[in-house]
Amino acid sequence: MEKTWNNKAWFMVLPVLVLVAFSAVIPLMTVVNYSVQDTFGNNEFFWAGTDWFLDVLESDRFWDALTRNLIFSAIILAIEIPLGIVIALNMPKKGIGVPICLVLMALPLLIPWNVVGTIWQVFGRVDIGLLGRTLASLGINYNYVQNPLDAWVTLIIMDVWHWTSLVVLLCYAGLVSIPDAYYQAAKIDGASRWSVFRYIQLPKMKRVLLIAFLLRFMDSFMIYTEPFVVTGGGPGNSTTFLSIDLVKMAIGQFDLGPAAALSIIYFLIILLLSWIFYTVMTTSDAQG
Amino acid sequence: MMTNKQPLSQRLSWLIPTIYIVFLLLPIYWLVNMSFKETSEILSTFSLWPQNPTLRNYTVIFTDPSWYSGYINSITYVVLNTLISVSVALPAAYAFSRYRFLGDKHLFFWLLTNRMAPPAVFALPFFQLYSAFGLIDTHIAVAIAHCLFNVPLAVWILEGFMSGVPKEIDETAYIDGYSFPRFFVKIFVPLIASGIGVAAFFCFMFSWVELLIARTLTTTDAKPIAATMTRTVSASGLDWGVLAAAGVLTIIPGALVIYFVRNYIAKGFALGRV
Numbered sequence A: 001m002e003k004t005w006n007n008k009a010w011f012m013v014l015p016v017l018v019l020v021a022f023s024a025v026i027p028l029m030t031v032v033n034y035s036v037q038d039t040f041g042n043n044e045f046f047w048a049g050t051d052w053f054l055d056v057l058e059s060d061r062f063w064d065a066l067t068r069n070l071i072f073s074a075i076i077l078a079i080e081i082p083l084g085i086v087i088a089l090n091m092p093k094k095g096i097g098v099p100i101c102l103v104l105m106a107l108p109l110l111i112p113w114n115v116v117g118t119i120w121q122v123f124g125r126v127d128i129g130l131l132g133r134t135l136a137s138l139g140i141n142y143n144y145v146q147n148p149l150d151a152w153v154t155l156i157i158m159d160v161w162h163w164t165s166l167v168v169l170l171c172y173a174g175l176v177s178i179p180d181a182y183y184q185a186a187k188i189d190g191a192s193r194w195s196v197f198r199y200i201q202l203p204k205m206k207r208v209l210l211i212a213f214l215l216r217f218m219d220s221f222m223i224y225t226e227p228f229v230v231t232g233g234g235p236g237n238s239t240t241f242l243s244i245d246l247v248k249m250a251i252g253q254f255d256l257g258p259a260a261a262l263s264i265i266y267f268l269i270i271l272l273l274s275w276i277f278y279t280v281m282t283t284s285d286a287q288g
Numbered sequence B: 001m002m003t004n005k006q007p008l009s010q011r012l013s014w015l016i017p018t019i020y021i022v023f024l025l026l027p028i029y030w031l032v033n034m035s036f037k038e039t040s041e042i043l044s045t046f047s048l049w050p051q052n053p054t055l056r057n058y059t060v061i062f063t064d065p066s067w068y069s070g071y072i073n074s075i076t077y078v079v080l081n082t083l084i085s086v087s088v089a090l091p092a093a094y095a096f097s098r099y100r101f102l103g104d105k106h107l108f109f110w111l112l113t114n115r116m117a118p119p120a121v122f123a124l125p126f127f128q129l130y131s132a133f134g135l136i137d138t139h140i141a142v143a144i145a146h147c148l149f150n151v152p153l154a155v156w157i158l159e160g161f162m163s164g165v166p167k168e169i170d171e172t173a174y175i176d177g178y179s180f181p182r183f184f185v186k187i188f189v190p191l192i193a194s195g196i197g198v199a200a201f202f203c204f205m206f207s208w209v210e211l212l213i214a215r216t217l218t219t220t221d222a223k224p225i226a227a228t229m230t231r232t233v234s235a236s237g238l239d240w241g242v243l244a245a246a247g248v249l250t251i252i253p254g255a256l257v258i259y260f261v262r263n264y265i266a267k268g269f270a271l272g273r274v
Helices: A007-035 A051-058 A060-089 A097-110 A113-124 A130-137 A148-175 A180-188 A193-221 A225-230 A242-252 A256-287 B015-035 B039-044 B056-063 B065-098 B104-116 B119-132 B139-163 B167-175 B180-191 B193-209 B212-217 B225-234 B240-257 B265-269
Strands: A037-039 A045-047
Touching: A007 A037, A007 A256, A007 B065, A007 B104, A007 B119, A007 B139, A051 A256, A060 A148, A060 A193, A060 A242, A060 B015, A097 A148, A097 B015, A097 B193, A097 B240, A097 B265, A113 A130, A113 A148, A113 A225, A113 B015, A113 B225, A113 B240, A130 B015, A148 A193, A148 A225, A148 B015, A148 B265, A180 A193, A193 A256, A225 A242, A242 A256, A242 B119, A256 B104, A256 B119, B015 B240, B039 B240, B056 B065, B056 B240, B065 B104, B065 B139, B065 B180, B065 B193, B065 B225, B065 B240, B104 B139, B119 B139, B119 B212, B139 B193, B139 B212, B139 B265, B167 B180, B180 B193, B193 B240, B193 B265, B212 B225, B225 B240
Parallel strands: none
Antiparallel strands: A037 A045
């Protein structure tokens, strides 16, 4: 759509600007402020320059948390994206099955995140949980509280449970936008199931898949509540992701300087990712 | 009309979504199952359904103010947040969908970064900011704090819906002598009513599922139900039955409205970009 140039439109954007600036810019300034200062208490601060940033960047703690976070994101993407595509391809296209599938699949997306954590905490417990109990009776030694590997598996299954539906819904929205004529043409040409997928469905899903990929990556990169409830970052530090580490540092230990520096580094990573997301979305918007 | 001509793989395709849905529902079923059991039954016997179904857990929640006020608090700030987010997002989304202005693309991008910002980064500064204004433990504090990610979301979703309305409608209305506010309220808002509904739903939802910021900004008077639950987990009492019942009750609001937005849910999650 052709848009007219009108700088008065700023007045319509102003309320949003003020509100979001209050919620975003002021807190961010506080963080910047802490990240360059040191204190011995009593509200006396002195300049610390980039010390905190160097501290954070040189600490194993930061790199470990970052690595764990990246591995986690990589694993859940590798599972959720293909799984979501397969499920979306096999969903009913018309009839009563459509609303039933959509509503039931969307259900996990609307559960408060800590309740998601609670559900899986209970579900996986060896004494009272269905999953834990079943695995135990099969003779599998499973305990997410003590065994790091089990904790990881639990968190990954939980995330797959929680968010695969997002990928399914996005892919499904892409699939239903394909006109029937495409499929009929493919049928006349005697196209195989694979070529229908490769040359008709996949190109139509490309855009939504990009959105799904980027959203899932960013959201898993800042995951906090669910692992916090299930494992609390443990056993040991094995499931301490960046957000959990940051909250531990800022509110648990009250190490304001390092926590603020970590916040800024974290935020810059997210900023870069958002920029990629934005560019991808606007260029694919332009292509139609 | 199942014909035998269809290959086996196609006739069995319903199996995949079915298995997936069963996988989704099992943990939820387990929570519902537990919520109808006495805690002693949960701990002593293992059964796939309640042997002595009881409503005790739900009675506890509905009669104990420290429990049910959690729900009232959550709903209060969530509704406040939805109202604020949608009403400020409406004119902004209109501006983005209709006009080009100085710095519009930068502004749009900046809004997006706030949707993507990790709440963990904001927890501590928020606490200090709202302490300075004496707003800690009030509903409005949480409602405004949640605007951080809900206003951008509402702007993006509404902009998507508004761009679907042809510009000729605006121009015709102006020629007919409508002033801008009258046109906006009388003609434009009804046209994008479904978009407003979807945006409101998503604001409601993301405010409802968020815990970290809500918990940081509240202590007792505005404590959300989700935080009330975590407190119970850490207390050594561990009343599993009540915990399960509380969990089930937090799922219900989402489950109730999901039917109305089922066709737009993908659009909402993709920031109005499907």
